[in-house]
Amino acid sequence: MSSYETSGILAAVTLDKDLVTGGVPIFLARNEEEREKIALFVSKSLNAMVHDLENGCYIIIRH
Template structure:
């Protein structure tokens, strides 16, 4: 079972829930933040192609 451990998005109004949410103002910053968190959290980043990247832990 997978668990969403963080969300990185460009549009605050498009996301919600219980996971930490990080808002970035450009695609470049979005990707940099997501891939840094991916390493820190030992998680997998998945780009939803709508300005949102979720980080999932499968442990």
């Protein structure tokens, strides 16, 4: 919300580590339940939103 907060992809939460590489923090989850939980915690901490890529990977984006 504040102007000093940057927008963009802040993190990725994935079931398959081969799906994401690159410059964002990647959280590896063992199952879907854990992925939900990590995504929730990370998104709440960052005031950001969770989007589902529907390939086993969630990305956390601040708009």
